[in-house]
Amino acid sequence: MSTTDTSNTGTGDPAPDEPKRGSLADRLLGRTVPGGPQLTSMLQHKTSEGAQELLARARTQAAELRREGGVLRLPEGAALDPEDIDIDVPSDETMILNIGPSHPSTHGVLRLMVELDGETILRSKPVIGYLHTGMEKTAEELMYHQGSTNVTRMDYLSPFFNELAFSLSVEKLLGVEVPPRATWIRMLMCELNRVSSHFLWMATNGSDIGAINMLVYGWREREILLAFFEKVTGLRMNHNYIRPGGVAADLPDGWRDDVAAICEAIPKRMDEYDNLLTGQPILQQRLQGVGALDAQTALDLGCTGPLLRGSGVAWDARRDTPYLAYDEVDFDVIVGSEGDCWDRFAVRINEIRESIRICQQILDRMPEGDFRVQDKKVTPPPRSRIDESMEALIHHFKLYTEGFKVPVGEAYVPVESARGELGCYIVSDGTSRPYRCHVRAPSFANLQSFSTMARGGFIADAIVLVSTIDPVLGDVDR
Amino acid sequence: MTDTPPPADAGNETPAASSEDAAPARETVHGAPLVDSLGSAVVHTGVDGYGELMAALKKDGYQLFVGLCGVDYLTHPGRELPEGVEAQRFEVVVELARMEDRKRLRVRCQVPADNPTVPTLFDLWAGSEAHERETYDMYGINFEGHPDPSRILMPEDWEGHPLRKDYASGRIPVQFKEAPSGR
Numbered sequence: 136m137s138t139t140d141t142s143n144t145g146t147g148d149p150a151p152d153e154p155k156r157g158s159l160a161d162r163l164l165g166r167t168v169p170g171g172p173q174l175t176s177m178l179q180h181k182t183s184e185g186a187q188e189l190l191a192r193a194r195t196q197a198a199e200l201r202r203e204g205g206v207l208r209l210p211e212g213a214a215l216d217p218e219d220i221d222i223d224v225p226s227d228e229t230m231i232l233n234i235g236p237s238h239p240s241t242h243g244v245l246r247l248m249v250e251l252d253g254e255t256i257l258r259s260k261p262v263i264g265y266l267h268t269g270m271e272k273t274a275e276e277l278m279y280h281q282g283s284t285n286v287t288r289m290d291y292l293s294p295f296f297n298e299l300a301f302s303l304s305v306e307k308l309l310g311v312e313v314p315p316r317a318t319w320i321r322m323l324m325c326e327l328n329r330v331s332s333h334f335l336w337m338a339t340n341g342s343d344i345g346a347i348n349m350l351v352y353g354w355r356e357r358e359i360l361l362a363f364f365e366k367v368t369g370l371r372m373n374h375n376y377i378r379p380g381g382v383a384a385d386l387p388d389g390w391r392d393d394v395a396a397i398c399e400a401i402p403k404r405m406d407e408y409d410n411l412l413t414g415q416p417i418l419q420q421r422l423q424g425v426g427a428l429d430a431q432t433a434l435d436l437g438c439t440g441p442l443l444r445g446s447g448v449a450w451d452a453r454r455d456t457p458y459l460a461y462d463e464v465d466f467d468v469i470v471g472s473e474g475d476c477w478d479r480f481a482v483r484i485n486e487i488r489e490s491i492r493i494c495q496q497i498l499d500r501m502p503e504g505d506f507r508v509q510d511k512k513v514t515p516p517p518r519s520r521i522d523e524s525m526e527a528l529i530h531h532f533k534l535y536t537e538g539f540k541v542p543v544g545e546a547y548v549p550v551e552s553a554r555g556e557l558g559c560y561i562v563s564d565g566t567s568r569p570y571r572c573h574v575r576a577p578s579f580a581n582l583q584s585f586s587t588m589a590r591g592g593f594i595a596d597a598i599v600l601v602s603t604i605d606p607v608l609g610d611v612d613r
Numbered sequence: 614m615t616d617t618p619p620p621a622d623a624g625n626e627t628p629a630a631s632s633e634d635a636a637p638a639r640e641t642v643h644g645a646p647l648v649d650s651l652g653s654a655v656v657h658t659g660v661d662g663y664g665e666l667m668a669a670l671k672k673d674g675y676q677l678f679v680g681l682c683g684v685d686y687l688t689h690p691g692r693e694l695p696e697g698v699e700a701q702r703f704e705v706v707v708e709l710a711r712m713e714d715r716k717r718l719r720v721r722c723q724v725p726a727d728n729p730t731v732p733t734l735f736d737l738w739a740g741s742e743a744h745e746r747e748t749y750d751m752y753g754i755n756f757e758g759h760p761d762p763s764r765i766l767m768p769e770d771w772e773g774h775p776l777r778k779d780y781a782s783g784r785i786p787v788q789f790k791e792a793p794s795g796r
Contacts, residue, residue, distance in 0.1 A: 263765060263766065264764075264765060264766040264767065264768070267766040267767065269775060269782070271751075271776060272775055272776055272782050273782070276782065307651055307652075308651065434676045434677055434712075435676075435678075435738060435739050435740060436739055436740040437677070437678045437679070437680075437738065437739075437740025437741070437744075438740070439677075439679075448712070450677070450712060455712075455715045456715060456717065543692070543693075544650065544651055545650055545651075545655075546650075546651050546653070547653065547708060547719065549679070549717075556679060558679075558680070558708070560680075560682060560706065560708070562684055562689075564688075564689040564692075570684075570689050571682075571684045571685075573680075573682040573684075573706075575679060575680035575682075575708065579743060579744075579747075580680065580740060580743065580744070582743070583739075583740055583742060583743050612766055613766075
């Protein structure tokens with residue numbers, strides 16, 4: 136289902152033998168193909184009431200979208216009064232159902248309001264905020280060297296990316312360049328983190344659609360990676376390892392063997408999971424054709440990451456706006472073709488393989504040298520120096536009591552996290568605390584696509600949709 | 614991240630004033646001043662030209678709506694802005710990306726404190742919906758024409774806008790919805 140897209144093309148190539156539906160580029164640009172059908176979203180449900188999905192974005196009026204993305208969001212307690220909802224279907228024929236916020240399949244505290252006609256979802260709205268802890272406000276009160284402890288708790292399944300996004304923005308404001316080894320260590324940890332995050336997704340996605348054994352396997356594979364993270368950072372999650380100026384510590388002895396073992400074990404296991412999942416008719420039927428999102432709609436809804444790539448748009452910050460040393464490693468951007476759940480599944484599965492491929496290259500090319508920048512204003516002196524040097528003690532003391540000052544300015548550096556584009560917009564007023572620290576959270580933006588995808592589908596598919604959007608509620612609510 | 618000169622293919626943009634960046638002929642995008650901020654292209658605007666500017670940018674091919682957030686400059690008034698842009702208390706910051714040439718653009722819109730209202734971008738990019746709700750929730754900036762102008766992260770009956778600089782953190786001890794507050 137997925138095609139790989141190696142280097143330079145902006146979007147995935149259109150499939151050559153699909154003249155009737157129009158090429159992907161046609162669909163991207165909203166062109167109707169002569170002789171082909173009217174440009175509608177793929178895999179549309181035809182019912183006695185007519186089409187039950189929104190048309191492609193190019194043909195969808197903003198007013199219609201407005202109605203879809205509109206106010207199906209009622210206060211708790213008032214949620215069961217259908218009279219309040221302005222819809223065409225008589226109110227005694229539809230039902231408002233409240234899923235969550237504590238529902239096992241919402242992967243956290245996500246609440247979904249869905250309007251049902253029988254089993255078919257009409258309108259829906261994700262209601263969020265149950266895990267909001269004001270981390271952006273907290274970030275304004277923490278010094279820059281404390282900031283990474285804060286942001287790492289946002290997307291708790293891929294914490295390295297949060298730390299990276301924060302650190303890159305701070306470094307951009309500071310104008311420091313981290314040593315090559317730090318860059319490559321960051322890349323290694325991020326790619327392994329992508330693998331662990333995708334494995335957890337495979338586990339929960341499997342359990343959501345009935346492949347319960349995958350739940351156990353997914354956690355098992357993730358455990359290998361978490362054990363390595365623990366060895367490197369001391370913690371299994373919330374590492375605070377990537378910090379402004381480099382990383383907290385050098386890789387431990389024996390890291391090569393560990394990474395080599397991971398790189399050897401995971402691809403073999405992936406083949407097994409291909410047998411277990413990809414080739415399984417039940418899973419295929421649960422995923423194929425469900426929740427199709429065409430490229431234009433996905434772009435329009437601000438989707439990024441596997442969701443956008445599953446819809447056929449080859450957009451990956453690692454390739455398109457390279458950061459770290461991604462322009463020096465060789466990897467493919469995995470792109471889907473139909474934009475349904477099956478494509479998103481395929482994209483993630485293959486991204487695990489690509490990440491392992493990157494890790495193998497990192498293993499061969501890890502440079503020697505320092506793991507953090509030797510700028511005394513940014514980096515604390517090593518513990519051993521404090522005992523023997525008064526100056527080191529002073530630096531250490533000043534750094535941890537006052538923090539380091541960051542020049543006035545604003546910076547945003549996008550990072551391709553496991554879920555999509557993650558970036559930290561930092562405004563500095565010249566003090567040692569960020570004046571504003573906004574995190575562009577991929578889950579937050581991606582979750583918006585739920586209403587569009589769910590419309591016209593079945594209530595049972597809503598669970599699959601949430602699963603393939605793969606939101607982390609810590610990232611959504613911050 | 615991106616290089617500064619505006620793309621050659623975009624309609625109304627003036628050609629890039631080549632390399633000198635001190636005080637050359639000002640670069641503009643659809644009449645709004647374009648500056649370089651640490652290597653990122655940033656367009657400044659006020660509320661008045663905001664809607665038209667964004668519509669023109671959408672026409673220029675900025676298809677991907679990356680994000681939108683607010684900033685409250687209450688306690689950091691002396692920031693650097695290009696000539697002709699009047700500093701206001703709030704800013705709405707929009708990140709856009711264009712796929713074809715992998716170009717990113719940031720738009721900073723000055724929003725006055727006495728009437729913090731800007732037009733919604735929902736009709737241009739439906740993906741702005743949640744971001745605008747978040748900005749309303751956190752800063753009290755109203756997005757005119759938004760389909761669901763309501764709080765998104767804070768409880769519905771919350772008072773105040775937490776990310777404003779005059780909203781102290783930790784002021785309210787109990788945060789349960791139905792609990793009597795000390796306010």
